[in-house]
Amino acid sequence: MGEYPKLMMLQTCPFCWKVRSLLENLKIDFHEDQLNPLRRKKSLKFAGDWGKVPIWRESETDFIIDSTPIMIFLDEKYNSSKLYDTNSDRQAEWLKWVDEKLAKATIPILYGSLGSALSSTRTVSKLEKFGFFSRHLYAWTGFPIMWGIIAKTRVKKDGRKPKKLWHDLLDEFLLQFDGKPYFGGDKPDIVDFAAFGIVRSISPFRQFREIESHDSGIKWYNSILSTLN
Ligand SMILES: N[C@@H](CCC(=O)N[C@@H](CS)C(=O)NCC(=O)O)C(=O)O
Known part of the structure; x- marks a missing residue:
């Protein structure tokens, strides 16, 4: 799938639901890339050793790992950081x-x-x-x-x-x-x-x-x- 941005995810992963909920609230257009759990490692090779979902991909080469940093990034990029205060x-x-x-x-x-x-x-x-x-x-x-x-x-x-x-x-x-x-x-x-x-x-x-x-x-x-x- 060559369409971006996209969320590499598993349907039952709680950390993916954190990100998905924010994406839906902010009404951001994105593609869901639901992995086969047994091929997870292979599908995530592009991100080095991390091996976990969720991963947010902005493009072929730009991506962010880890659910909380992804949420902070989305809030900053699409929502003028209204939800997250770095000093709190x-x-x-x-x-x-x-x-x-x-x-x-x-x-x-x-x-x-x-x-x-x-x-x-x-x-x-x-x-x-x-x-x-x-x-x-x-x-x-x-x-x-x-x-x-x-x-x-x-x-x-x-x-x-x-x-x-x-x-x-x-x-x-x-x-x-x-x-x-x-x-x-x-x-x-x-x-x-x-x-x-x-x-x-x-x-x-x-x-x-x-x-x-x-x-x-x-x-x-x-x-x-x-x-x-
Ligand atoms: N700290 C990570 C944890 C993510 C995580 O543990 N994801 C699980 C699925 S729910 C996973 O991909 N596990 C594979 C592994 O740990 O190798 C986050 O918040 O995104």
Whole structure:
């Protein structure tokens, strides 16, 4: 595909959803380049050793790696930096929180029990661009079980059920709003879009209902959703 700009992405990658949500809010025209997960490394060779999605490509040779720097770049280029303030320690701290706490909580909720691991793996196999055979192989081989075991260990270590973990994280986040509708105050800022993107990455999965039961969290989520294309 020779069309730019484009986002190299995976459909179920939470970090890609951060960027996609901002792109949709800013109504930026772009192409989605959805990779085959099994050919990811090969498709991303142009970017050296990074090997991860998302990557934002402005042209054949110009690209930006890493979801937060991509969001900052987009805000600067297309939005006069209205969402991100380089001098704000609060934004920097909570952007980190989104990646370190919220994004990490996606594994336990999607794969934290064998039942949820099986259902999530099947959803991933439907949403991602696998080839025909690898799609079935992915859905039915050891992956669900492997994930079920790894994530289960993590859940045990944390001590909280995934639903409780998510509700606690949303409580912690909303507390930062200081009574306002968004982290950014009366309007969403870059932190709102980053956190929103991570939550949205769960929306195609059946476990999303466990997050939807957090009333104030989902109110915030839906009000950002309504600002998108
Ligand atoms: N810090 C990166 C993390 C991106 C990331 O971990 N992406 C995953 C998919 S959700 C990936 O490509 N993983 C491949 C790897 O780590 O080798 C960001 O925010 O963009």
